[in-house]
Amino acid sequence: MNVTVYAASSSQVPEAYAEQARLLGRILARRGHTLLNGAGRTGLMGATTDGCLEAGGRAVGIIPKFMVDQGWEHKNMTELIVTPGMHERKEMMASRADACIALPGGVGTMEELLEIITWKQLGLYIKPIVLLNMGGFFDALLAQMQRAVDEHFMRPLHQGLWCVAETPEEAVRLAETTPLWDPSIRKLAAL
Numbered sequence: 697m698n699v700t701v702y703a704a705s706s707s708q709v710p711e712a713y714a715e716q717a718r719l720l721g722r723i724l725a726r727r728g729h730t731l732l733n734g735a736g737r738t739g740l741m742g743a744t745t746d747g748c749l750e751a752g753g754r755a756v757g758i759i760p761k762f763m764v765d766q767g768w769e770h771k772n773m774t775e776l777i778v779t780p781g782m783h784e785r786k787e788m789m790a791s792r793a794d795a796c797i798a799l800p801g802g803v804g805t806m807e808e809l810l811e812i813i814t815w816k817q818l819g820l821y822i823k824p825i826v827l828l829n830m831g832g833f834f835d836a837l838l839a840q841m842q843r844a845v846d847e848h849f850m851r852p853l854h855q856g857l858w859c860v861a862e863t864p865e866e867a868v869r870l871a872e873t874t875p876l877w878d879p880s881i882r883k884l885a886a887l
Contacts, residue, residue, distance in 0.1 A: 698794050699730070722753075730755070735763075736759070786808060827860050
């Protein structure tokens with residue numbers, strides 16, 4: 697499987713998050729999966745890549761040219777794909793993915809996560825989406841999504857667009873076992 701991992705690039709995050717990100721990378725490698733990510737060298741993104749490579753895995757980074765021009769790319773990616781911009785990067789990360797796992801992150805990670813959830817709701821992406829809820833990081837977002845359901849901005853059915861894992865092991869298991877989404881449900885995207 698190709699597993700796209702959305703994750704923070706901040707180098708200021710607590711070490712406990714980085715340890716779990718490295719573990720996720722190692723698990724992906726041990727299970728024979730290819731890691732796809734944004735090719736950043738720092739933060740949880742870099743830690744996931746490091747873990748994957750340390751375990752002998754394959755890590756493919758997809759990064760826009762302006763970030764390479766800044767020297768932000770991980771220098772040891774198995775394969776580095778440079779795109780013209782952010783939109784092409786995100787589309788390629790989604791189109792190549794057999795599953796997506798979101799780790800904690802800032803607005804970039806949140807934007808990627810919410811976009812892929814939206815694409816799944818519309819039937820444009822039908823594969824597993826897993827939130828790795830390290831330390832309850834996504835609790836507030838999940839509460840907001842529940843409020844959207846409670847106040848009829850989303851259907852209860854749409855809570856099945858994503859899964860929540862508490863550990864890297866569980867995240868990989870859910871990525872491997874969650875059934876494909878039925879794209880015919882897109883007709884229910886509009887309330």
